[in-house]
Amino acid sequence: MSLNFSKDKICVVIGASHAGVNFAFSLRKEGWEGRIILFDKDPVLPYHRPPLSKAYLTSADAIDKNLLKSAEAYDKSGIELSLGVTINTIDRVAKHVVLSDGRLQTYDTLVLATGARPIIPPIKGLREASNVFTLRTANDVERIRKAMSTSVHKKVVIIGGGYIGLETAASLKKLGASVTVLEREERILARVTAPEMSDFFEKLHASNGVEVLTNKNVVSIAKQANFNQVMCADTTSYEADIIIVGVGVHVNVALAEQVGLDIANGIKVNEAAKAATDIYAIGDCTSHYNPHYDRFIRLESVQNAVDQAKIAAAAICDKKPVYNSIPWFWSDQYDIKLQMVGLSTGYTKALLRKEEGTQIKFSIWYFKNDELLAVDAVNNAKAYVLGTKFIKNKTKIDQLKLVDPFSEFKPAALMIK
Amino acid sequence: MAKITFITTDNESIELEATSGSVMQLAVDNDVPGIDGDCGGVCSCATCHVHVKPEHMEKTGEASEIENDMLELDDHVNEYSRLCCQLEVSEALDGLVLQVAESD
Numbered sequence: 001m002s003l004n005f006s007k008d009k010i011c012v013v014i015g016a017s018h019a020g021v022n023f024a025f026s027l028r029k030e031g032w033e034g035r036i037i038l039f040d041k042d043p044v045l046p047y048h049r050p051p052l053s054k055a056y057l058t059s060a061d062a063i064d065k066n067l068l069k070s071a072e073a074y075d076k077s078g079i080e081l082s083l084g085v086t087i088n089t090i091d092r093v094a095k096h097v098v099l100s101d102g103r104l105q106t107y108d109t110l111v112l113a114t115g116a117r118p119i120i121p122p123i124k125g126l127r128e129a130s131n132v133f134t135l136r137t138a139n140d141v142e143r144i145r146k147a148m149s150t151s152v153h154k155k156v157v158i159i160g161g162g163y164i165g166l167e168t169a170a171s172l173k174k175l176g177a178s179v180t181v182l183e184r185e186e187r188i189l190a191r192v193t194a195p196e197m198s199d200f201f202e203k204l205h206a207s208n209g210v211e212v213l214t215n216k217n218v219v220s221i222a223k224q225a226n227f228n229q230v231m232c233a234d235t236t237s238y239e240a241d242i243i244i245v246g247v248g249v250h251v252n253v254a255l256a257e258q259v260g261l262d263i264a265n266g267i268k269v270n271e272a273a274k275a276a277t278d279i280y281a282i283g284d285c286t287s288h289y290n291p292h293y294d295r296f297i298r299l300e301s302v303q304n305a306v307d308q309a310k311i312a313a314a315a316i317c318d319k320k321p322v323y324n325s326i327p328w329f330w331s332d333q334y335d336i337k338l339q340m341v342g343l344s345t346g347y348t349k350a351l352l353r354k355e356e357g358t359q360i361k362f363s364i365w366y367f368k369n370d371e372l373l374a375v376d377a378v379n380n381a382k383a384y385v386l387g388t389k390f391i392k393n394k395t396k397i398d399q400l401k402l403v404d405p406f407s408e409f410k411p412a413a414l415m416i417k
Numbered sequence: 418m419a420k421i422t423f424i425t426t427d428n429e430s431i432e433l434e435a436t437s438g439s440v441m442q443l444a445v446d447n448d449v450p451g452i453d454g455d456c457g458g459v460c461s462c463a464t465c466h467v468h469v470k471p472e473h474m475e476k477t478g479e480a481s482e483i484e485n486d487m488l489e490l491d492d493h494v495n496e497y498s499r500l501c502c503q504l505e506v507s508e509a510l511d512g513l514v515l516q517v518a519e520s521d
């Protein structure tokens with residue numbers, strides 16, 4: 001029997017969110033009998049992040065309605081949770097980590113699940129402005145909700161038109177705010193989707209009374225007595241009682257850097273999520289080689305966090321897993337559900353398939369010549385699962401039939417035999 | 418209060434009780450194998466797939482369109498399939514028996 005099934009072994013995990021928590025439970029399921037210790041600087045019992053900008057933000061729920069696992073579940077699986085503790089140092093030679101209070105914790109296997117943190121852009125006056133928030137933690141939501149409930153005019157400016165910015169816009173609108181989104185690029189979601197989708201979401205927000213403005217480079221913020229004046233490079237300015245900053249993330253790689261791990265847009269890991277001898281890295285903080293798309297990628301998604309967690313757990317327990325998942329992601333805004341599968345980077349053609357009927361229901365299919373790369377499905381789970389299957393199997397698709405709403409939306413009807 | 422029984426793919430029977438929340442949350446909180454609930458309950462992941470005991474379909478009702486669509490190409494889908502994040506715990510579910518579906 002392998003040493004990894006010994007009771008004396010200790011696995012230390014830094015970061016207890018989607019990646020770290022799923023890893024801990026998977027490791028137990030794979031048969032690890034030693035200690036599993038999860039550290040996180042966040043003092044709150046680990047929770048789902050996606051709802052923070054969506055349903056959870058608009059609800060009055062406390063975070064215990066949104067937990068990844070109940071406190072009892074950790075106990076039952078013998079997983080030790082050490083919350084409110086920051087790890088500042090790793091000693092790879094002594095094989096221990098140093099806790100914020102100076103204590104040492106030794107490990108046999110170390111897992112980095114440190115994720116990412118919001119970028120605070122170098123905008124003049126941002127630090128001095130009032131009611132400025134990012135959105136990544138339960139505490140952020142608490143503070144935003146509080147600011148919303150005490151704000152008289154509820155004028156919100158959101159800097160950044162990515163998914164988090166747009167979801168937050170929809171949620172705060174629902175809470176009665178008047179919302180303006182300022183995006184620096186010429187279209188929203190520019191980094192992640194095709195112009196057709198950007199266009200759709202711009203119109204969606206407009207029709208819900210949210211102002212989405214592009215080519216707006218915020219350069220400074222002037223704090224007035226009761227509000228902030230948000231100034232753009234084109235000399236326009238916007239009043240804000242509340243400012244939400246959603247301009248992307250920095251990967252948390254300081255610890256990995258400290259111990260000399262290979263870093264390139266995230267901690268580089270192999271197909272088993274391994275970064276170095278006895279060290280694994282999983283989730284948002286990693287850059288992995290994806291065999292399907294034949295390149296290194298870094299993903300920010302629950303899918304990647306969970307799947308890499310399972311891979312690392314299996315690898316530590318002497319299986320020989322290979323990470324080869326097709327990425328998927330979702331976003332909920334108003335009554336629109338967007339589901340994405342695959343990666344569209346490098347596409348040469350985007351085809352629109354629109355379903356019959358009055359309901360908004362369509363999908364965009366991204367091809368590189370005749371190879372399907374990705375699908376964005378709007379209120380259309382059928383397109384999403386079809387796309388998933390086709391991408392996984394590298395199925396060749398009849399593109400003429402695909403765009404014809406009268407052709408059956410089934411694998412057999414669309415594939416080229 | 419509702420008593421809900423999960424039968425795992427290893428044929429283990431797990432009996433749980435709850436008064437509110439989703440059936441998925443109940444399963445996840447009690448670490449029922451095979452119910453992951455990765456998306457937190459918004460029909461985006463299909464990791465909460467169960468088969469309702471045929472005679473209990475009345476308690477749960479039929480799957481919604483999005484549940485059916487999410488499961489359409491799943492190898493283990495059948496007419497008793499539900500995504501249990503869409504089942505809200507209530508008295509009406511008392512006595513419900515759910516078979517955890519195999520995953521692809």
Ligand SMILES: Cc1cc2nc3c(=O)[nH]c(=O)nc-3n(C[C@H](O)[C@H](O)[C@H](O)COP(=O)(O)OP(=O)(O)OC[C@H]3O[C@@H](n4cnc5c(N)ncnc54)[C@H](O)[C@@H]3O)c2cc1C
Binds near residue numbers: 016020049137164301
């Ligand atoms: C508002 C919002 C909405 C989102 N919506 C979606 C969505 O709809 N779909 C989707 O798939 N994904 C979504 N995501 C992305 C998803 O939440 C992330 O991909 C996921 O959380 C990544 O998990 P992770 O565990 O890798 O990293 P993180 O969730 O970033 O967790 C890392 C943890 O490590 C801790 N940590 C870091 N350094 C240290 C240290 N030195 N010591 C102690 N603790 C440390 C942090 O406190 C943190 O808790 C969303 C994210 C946000 C913020």
Ligand code: FES
Binds near residue numbers: 453454457460461464
């Ligand atoms: S929890 Fe994701 S679909 Fe039910």
